[in-house]
Amino acid sequence: xxxxxxxxxxxxxxxxxxxxxxxxxxxxxxxxxxxxxxxxxxxxxxxxxxxxxxxxxxxxxxxxxxxxxxxxxxxxxxxxxxxxxxxxxxxxxxxxxxxxxxxxxxxxxxxxxxxxxxxxxxxxxxxxxxxxxxxxxxxxxxxxxxxxxxxxxxxxxxxxxxxxxxxxxxxxxxxxxxxxxxxxxxxxxxxxxxxxxxxxxxxxxxxxxxxxxxxxxxxxxxxxxxxxxxxxxxxxxxxxxxxxxxxxxxxxxxxxxxxxxxxxxxxxxxxxxxxxxxxxxxxxxxxxxxxxxxxxxxxxxxxxxxxxxxxxxxxx
Numbered sequence: 181x182x183x184x185x186x187x188x189x190x191x192x193x194x195x196x197x198x199x200x201x202x203x204x205x206x207x208x209x210x211x212x213x214x215x216x217x218x219x220x221x222x223x224x225x226x227x228x229x230x231x232x233x234x235x236x237x238x239x240x241x242x243x244x245x246x247x248x249x250x251x252x253x254x255x256x257x258x259x260x261x262x263x264x265x266x267x268x269x270x271x272x273x274x275x276x277x278x279x280x281x282x283x284x285x286x287x288x289x290x291x292x293x294x295x296x297x298x299x300x301x302x303x304x305x306x307x308x309x310x311x312x313x314x315x316x317x318x319x320x321x322x323x324x325x326x327x328x329x330x331x332x333x334x335x336x337x338x339x340x341x342x343x344x345x346x347x348x349x350x351x352x353x354x355x356x357x358x359x360x361x362x363x364x365x366x367x368x369x370x371x372x373x374x375x376x377x378x379x380x381x382x383x384x385x386x387x388x389x390x391x392x393x394x395x396x397x398x399x400x401x402x403x404x405x406x407x408x409x410x411x412x413x414x415x416x417x418x419x420x421x422x423x424x425x426x427x428x429x430x431x432x433x434x435x436x437x438x439x440x441x442x443x444x445x446x447x448x449x450x451x452x453x454x455x456x457x458x459x460x461x462x463x464x465x466x467x468x469x470x471x472x473x474x475x476x477x478x479x480x481x482x483x484x485x486x487x488x489x490x491x492x493x494x495x496x
Contacts, residue, residue: 196299
């Protein structure tokens with residue numbers, strides 16, 4: 181867990197708007213296991229925040245596994261009272277479906293819990309939890325029963341959130357439904373403003389900047405090695421201009437530009453030593469799509485990266 185801190189979960193009940201507050205973290209990653217009574221499957225669930233956008237705070241949630249992914253960009257009002265708008269992108273193989281606009285309920289995240297801003301959860305006890313993000317003793321457990329409606333059908337679910345004062349997001353949560361039991365286990369969480377404390381966080385921030393039309397911010401993720409002075413420095417002005425031209429063309433706002441569905445990062449591998457720094461090679465894989473033809477592309481690569489005083493950078 182990267183710099184965890186928070187006070188969520190103190191009290192006798194909890195509001196849906198307090199489960200994932202975009203002001204209190206920058207990214208959280210969960211592993212999801214689903215037991216349908218006959219088999220168990222796994223997939224990843226990732227939350228990325230974009231606070232302070234023109235309409236409010238954007239909360240991006242991405243569920244991905246195998247060849248299928250769903251992404252929701254929910255714009256939450258500054259007072260956290262309503263979901264202003266939501267853009268939902270579903271990809272199966274290379275096929276893309278896009279839906280957006282106003283919803284009839286205050287969606288926050290596109291997961292099995294379907295948390296709404298105005299949901300209410302009652303305290304149901306305490307528990308000790310161990311996750312890859314850490315061991316959390318004395319978690320407050322909050323429970324809620326709700327009915328989900330899909331067209332003319334409905335489904336009753338029970339949700340349990342395990343909240344700990346040291347974490348700004350649930351350290352674990354479960355969703356019990358007729359389809360089975362889904363368990364969301366926290367892998368990592370990052371505090372507000374954290375863009376570069378790990379390779380994982382920086383790569384996500386880099387692609388999110390590009391996808392959001394902020395190539396200047398993405399350029400700030402890059403360094404180059406100055407062999408003359410034996411140090412890492414920002415790339416020169418010519419590289420900056422070329423980068424902006426390429427990225428504006430690739431990730432612009434037109435139908436011929438790419439959008440990012442999600443990016444996965446792998447474990448850092450051996451790199452080379454420069455100026456006394458280790459520079460591990462970090463692999464990544466992604467799904468991008470074009471709005472113009474609603475076609476998805478699986479793209480992958482790797483970055484040499486360096487930790488400069490606690491701030492990771494991509495070497496170009």
